[in-house]
Amino acid sequence: MLTMHGVFLDVFGMGILLTGKSGVGKSEIALSLIDRGHRLVADDSVEFTRLDEQTIIGRCPDLLRDFLEVRGLGVLNIRAMFGDISVKTRKILHLVVNLLAISDEQFQTTDRLHGMHRNRKILQVNVPEVSIPVAPGRNLAILVESAARNQLQRAKGAIASDEFIARQRQTMHDGQI
Secondary structure, three states, X not given: OEEEEEEEEEEXXXXXXXXXXXXXXXXXXXXXXXXXXXXXXXXXXXXXXXXXXXXXXXXXXXXXXXXXXXXXXXXXXXXXXXXXXXXXXXXXXXXXXEEEEOOHHHHHOOOOOOOOEEEEEEOXXXXXXXXXXXXXXXXHHHHHHHHHHHHHHXXXXXXXXXXXHHHHHHHHHOOOO
């Protein structure tokens, strides 16, 4: 078993672990996602266990179950506020979303075509990870939902940046540019 810091959610049926430095906004994003109909598995501390060579399952320690701590609001009981459907006891881990607090200069130089995708090894299993820069005005709940949907597409072999590059090459080849 491995305990990791982060917020673990069920977003569109996918287990999404939000990671990032303390204070980056993980719990606030989780609250927004829960309000949009997604489910909380664990806040702050997530216990992961490897089920087989490719599968990791995460759960919340009993002490923390149903609770989400949001700076300024304190500890919230998500089950009491949003109902039983808003929480889940465990979930398979599908994607890590790493939230990065970066400078304006760093934000301007991020790879806009491919994004920031890699794999993170957790309990000897390669788990897809995407890093999302945190910046004022960004709707991070929608970005996390989009990361989940994009990962579903990537798992099927549909990588949007590759499709775009192929279309661009074909257009250039056809003399349309």
